[in-house]
Amino acid sequence: MEHYYQPEIECASREQIREWQDERLAKTVKHVYENVKFYRKKMDAQGVKPEDIRSVDDLHKLPFLTKDDLRDAYPYGLLAVPLGDCVRIQSTSGTTGRRVVAFYTQHDLDLWEECCARAIAAAGGTKEDVVHVCYGYGLFTGGPGLNGGSHKIGSLTLPMSSGNTERQIQFMCDLGSTILCCTPSYAAYLAESIWERGLQDKIRLKAGIFGAEAWTEEMRHDIEEKLGIKAYDIYGLTEISGPGVSFECSEQTGMHINEDHFIAEVINPKTGEVLPDGEKGELVFTSITKEAFPLLRYRTRDICILSHEKCSCGRTHVKMTKPLGRSDDMLIVKGVNVFPSQIETVLLNQGYPANYQIIVDRHNNSDTIEVQVEMTQEMFSDNAGIVAEREKKLVDALKAMLGIYVKVKLVNPKAIARSEGKAVRVIDRRNLYQG
């Protein structure tokens, strides 16, 4: 039997959803036009007034918003309410350069947590469940989002955060966790560790909600089989709220976007043209219920396909495929966003040449990232200790920038292939994107 958190919303008629969207969009546009100089300037430049946006049909008149806009507006440039009305900040990964800070009023947190509650309910979660959250807590939205969603449902919530696998497994056994929330790679790692210890019969998990990184169907089957659960995908981004922007239902053929809160469009990333259902393009979101940090037509850079086909689960909200790629060069490694430009900045700051190659791979379901850097005359010394020390300094600087361990490999000069024209900076051996 399908579980819902808010059936009257999740299964509302298309007309009803459209009515909510029209009304909320107009209200949000008016709100940001009146309260955020950035939007006022951008809309004025485009010759669009709030009165021009009466329904979803008018959405295309609004300019797009990009991650660069968000970065330029750091920290308060897009804030639409007085700071005193905000109660929380979350932030995207990446400690410099690409930082984005999102603000939440209590109302915003509630709607975000409701979205997560819908995802947990869709995975079969009720107040009788024990929800084991091992997404990271803190600025990262994974932990706080699912934690809040679990509270909304009334489930017993284990705020485990990431790491300490021993303790994760012990609590899972002793406290009878039934729903696991983490990245798919950590789920696979946990599954393996549980089998290694022969504890698979002590585990009472029935479902998992896994997101924040790309994963394949093979990985899903592997996790489902090893843990004896059903594995559900979840999608979201800090800019729009966090996890729960969309989530999978029992049909497992795409993620329902919470359309009462977010309007989704798919565009041609080159021309900006809005594409019809079924066509592959860049996903664009407009949040229509948020107070503190509403974004109009935010370009996610995730490539996907939308479908309004009727779903057997009874939900009526549009479905999106898993991201099928990116329209920029961002990598997601261990759930963390990594831009090659960040790595380049660190290399140059540390005195290394901008000749590098990033190699991303996955071993035993865990991501690895290696940066190959060519040795230079300046960085060389006849003393191995000095060279190793410089190498360690680089590893530390990368860690400070990205928040994850990056293996550094010093290679001979000219060892990195120069291709004609555009340099091949990234080799991703994971083949995560299907379709």
Added chain:
Amino acid sequence: MTVKQISVFVENKAGRLAELTEYLHQHDIDMRAMSIAETQDFGIVRIIVDDAYKTSCILKEAGYVVSITPVLAVEMSDEPGSLFGILKALGDGGINLEYMYAFLTRKGGTAYMVLRVEDNEKAAEVLNKNGFRMITQDVIVNL
């Protein structure tokens, strides 16, 4: 007083060292001594050769990262205790060693210790005072 040591960066990959030595062989470079310092993913090959200038030129041409360091090459008799004598003299003189390695020559009975220290002059003074002899680059050529 010093000899020229050439250090070459070599990434840790099968065949890299063979490549380097093959290249030296092709250019007719005669090695007197060699030592390798290795870490997990790279090595530093240090060599003393007959023609340091030519060696560094051809290596740079081939794209190697190379540095030339003046080091001390101390003569010692090829018998037990001679290394101890050198090290004791340096220790008593307050000289810190970064690394060292030894080599023999075709002439029997004499071994050489290559010493890398922070201050060559100071170390040479201490060694001289204790009766040790150091060879120069010209001597290396004819060894």
